Amino acid sequence: MQKGLFNLGHISAGFTAVLVGYTSSVVIIIQAATAAGATSSQIESWLMALGVAMGVTSILFSWYFKKPVLTAWSTPGAAMLVAAVGQYEMPVVIGAFVISGLLIVLTGLISPLSKALAHIPAQLATAMLGAILLSFCVKTFSPVMTNPAIFFSMFAAFLIGKRFLPQYTMAILLAVGIVCSITGDAFDNQHISLTFAKPEWITPDIDISAMINLSLPLYIITMLSQNLPGIAMMRSHAYEVPVKPLLLGTGIVNILFAPFGGFSVNLAAISAAICMNKDVDEDPSQRYRAVIWAGVFYLIAGIWATTVVAIFLALPKEVTQILAGLALLGTLLMCFQTAFKDESLRESALYTFLITLSGVTFLGVSSVVWGLAAGLLHIRFLTKRPQ
Template sequence: MSQNISTLHHITAGFTAVLVGYTSSVVIILQAATAAGASPAQIESWLLALGVTMGVTSIGFSWYYKMPILTAWSTPGAAILVSSAAEYDMSALIGAFVVSGLMIVITGLVSPLARALQRIPTPLATAMLGAILLPFCVRAFEPAMTTPYAFLWMFLTFIASKRFVPKYTMLLLLVVGCALAFSADSESMSNPELVIAQASWVTPVLNWSAILNISLPLYIVTMLSQNLPGVAMMKSYQYETPVKPVLMGTGIANVLSAPFGGFSVNLAAISAAICMNDDVDSDKSKRYKAVIWAGVFYLIAGLLASVVVSMFLAFPKEITHMLAGFALLGTLMMCLQSAFDSPDYREPALLVLVVTLSGVTILGINATLWGLIVGWLYSFTMKTAKR
């Protein structure tokens, strides 16, 4: 009996982790693919590639190391694509995904590189990420003028769920969003086709501008805002992450899945905690089974990507903007707190934020990278002056 209850806890935790991951950011993935000019078939392929890659890596790592090692897509990475992907064709973008994956593999192979990346001041990295996320959160409130009825329902749901059931805020917002979308266009929402998703290959092309403006920011954000917090999360539950194998494994998986739309898979942090606490299993050595179940649900979600795509493409853009903006508010707050917490880095972080928001492109380098460069140079100059 106790064995059955334990298995049920593993299944429930695995399902909840995947549900939280999907409901909190699948809209942003779809926006990223749309901004990249992907067709519905290619968007389906993106979700299939991500689902399969996350499922295989989560199951493989957890089974081999007997630890709850959950992987996830990079939501901040998707946010970068939404703001920058439209400048490049699909082949160049896929090439940038491949290069980003290779950079993660190299980081796993070369320890000094990983240490050098950790030396990038956290306030500057989080200020850059905050500037990327801020427009998403601002757009969540624009429908108050164009579709006030839908906005009122969504905003009241957001407040009520945050007050009473904060863990399920995004799930409830998604339910209300679906109801509003159904009332706006019941025909498109009522007949999703239950078919297995199909992969769509795009041949990678190396484009130096895309490598500089997509690969590098995607790599930095994935490492600093996903992999490093993922390692810290596991450490907080007394698990020693096999960092090198995980970086090499996820990097190789990214390279292999990139031609099908797998832009970035990395260690999960927040959703991973769902599979690590005492409620999952009193025996710490058996909690990895919850992640194995999460991997199974990832695979199912990837295979049924066509249903997800057909439903979300039928969403009015106002509801999509609200879902994405509300989903990222917590991350934005964390970024701004981290960026301006240290007095020594407040001015450099402010420069990073402002330059990144400016959208300037100079010498083929976009604002995301310029913000980090300007902030770091200013910080370095001020420290030199003090010495």
């Protein structure tokens, strides 16, 4: 296979990885920014910051280590933010992003911290995550009542895509959603053009409540659902990369880009696999070039974030609900399978799931934190351990 810079296998794999990442979850990022009270220009800044941060880190990590190290935003983290950021002002939300990045840096520096995090049972982490994602997936079916034509068109496209072109299912779903929106006159009064995005600085404000209810859950979700699986994905393809510099690098980038809306940049897992298989290049040592191309496409998407935001903001509510819900369906299924597979931890996972799902806030602490704490306490004091 050709080893030059413009290798078709590398370019197509890099483009596909970015396409899958954006089409499956950009609408959730926009929902998170909107829930935080962001203006349209601030939403553009969020997507620009994320695109540039992911592009730079993917290129630099892969070039330096000569291994396919793809970064991504935290889709589960964004889903958590949608439900949690509404009670805080934007500067406080940005401050929470900075603290989350700092926690990732400390995880890279302090080995006991990373070990303690790794010891949180996967059953509890996925139960917590499943409760967060459930509301998105349930809302997938609400458009049946308000706009059945859009729902059945998109759901049929989703099923057909899953059957015949699973890798491009979300791209197909997005295309059908846009067509439905056009035929429904959603874009009639919209002016969409290729316009460069502009970063918008928001001075962070550190708040203890936000640290507990935003920073800590975002950090835990990012580490357990993104960074650790991302490391495992690389190792499963026989790519050994030192973990410490990856955590330090992504943590520092998170801190630097947080004032512009970069809430989380972390290791990719599922989309990273697109750049690691033998279809990319028969020579495993050359596959890192596909991630470098992915970084280039990330940069392009970030620079033209204004156009991306304009398109998605013009979509009807029903389309965005279906996109978000179906994009998270596979992750929700994985959460349920993992959370309740171990009989000895099943009850602990159930408490975590139900308390997180309840949305209760007590002593200024959100249900996400209480759910995880309840599960850990149940394991510690009430679960019978094997003799």
